[in-house]
Amino acid sequence: MFGIVHFPFFVAAVFLLNVTPGPDTAYIVGRSVAQGRGAGLMSALGICTGCCVHTIACAFGLTAVLAASATAFTVIKFAGALYLIYLGVRLAFSSAGKSQQARSDAAQDAALAAKSLRQLFLQGFWTNVLNPKVVLFFVSFFPQFVSSETEHKALAFLTLGGVFIAMSVVWCLFLVWVASGVTRRLGGKPGVKKWLDRVVGSAFVGLGLKLATATR
Structure with missing residues (x-):
């Protein structure tokens, strides 16, 4: 089908x-x-949408060009690392600010909530x-799963990418459901919530530093 080979092995490998x-x-769980749950869901959808970009780039050869360029690799590596560090620092120090920004207007709260969800989606996407x-x-x-002799390489990559993303969405939703249970149990304890924010923010900073030191 479309030049795809060893498809069962592909599904097993993706799982x-x-x-x-x-x-x-780590990002979704954090x-x-x-x-x-809402934050985890939007982050997961943002990440999976990012995979759509990579799938399209891979199908049309853009990913191979980028991977072959040491300069492009380095630029993207440090951009991603700095972005993760920024998100981690922002999360770690956000609790105090939030406690001083309560609003009574329901419509304004709804607008802010919608904006926050969009931001979470975009943050997941860019990471x-x-x-x-x-x-x-x-x-x-x-x-490895596309025949070198097929005339439909782009379609094969897009199909594999679609399967990869669909399986990833299911798994990410499961992660969100499990991890968000912690927040639901501790949501009424502001002190614990503040420390959770700091721990997760520190973890994001750690991910950023790890990415910054990654090699090809």
Whole structure:
């Protein structure tokens, strides 16, 4: 089908990759624990949308060009690292500010909530798009399941990408559901919530530093 080979092995490999903890898993779990189910959900959807970008780039050869450029790899690596560090610092020091920004107007609260969800989606999206390790994964993993003789390479990559993203969405939703349970149990304890924010923020900073020191 479309030049795809060893499809059952591809599905099995994607399942194993999903259940193996990685930066995206840590990010989704962190958001879910620190900010609840809605935040985790929007972060997961943002990350999976980022995978759509990588899939399209891989299908049309853009990912291979990017992976071959040491300069592009370095630029994206540091951009992604700085972005994660920024998000971590912002989360770690956000609790005090939030306690002083309560508003009584319900419509304004709803507008702010909608804006916050959009921001969470975009943050998840950019943490995935700006991760050069994801670029290298797509360019090294997907071609193994596409026949070199097929005339439909782009369609094969898009199909595999669709399967990868669908399986990832299911797994990410499961992670959000499990991790957000922690927040639901501790939501009424502001002191605990503040420390959760700080711990998760510190974890994001750690992920950013790890990405900054990553090699090809």
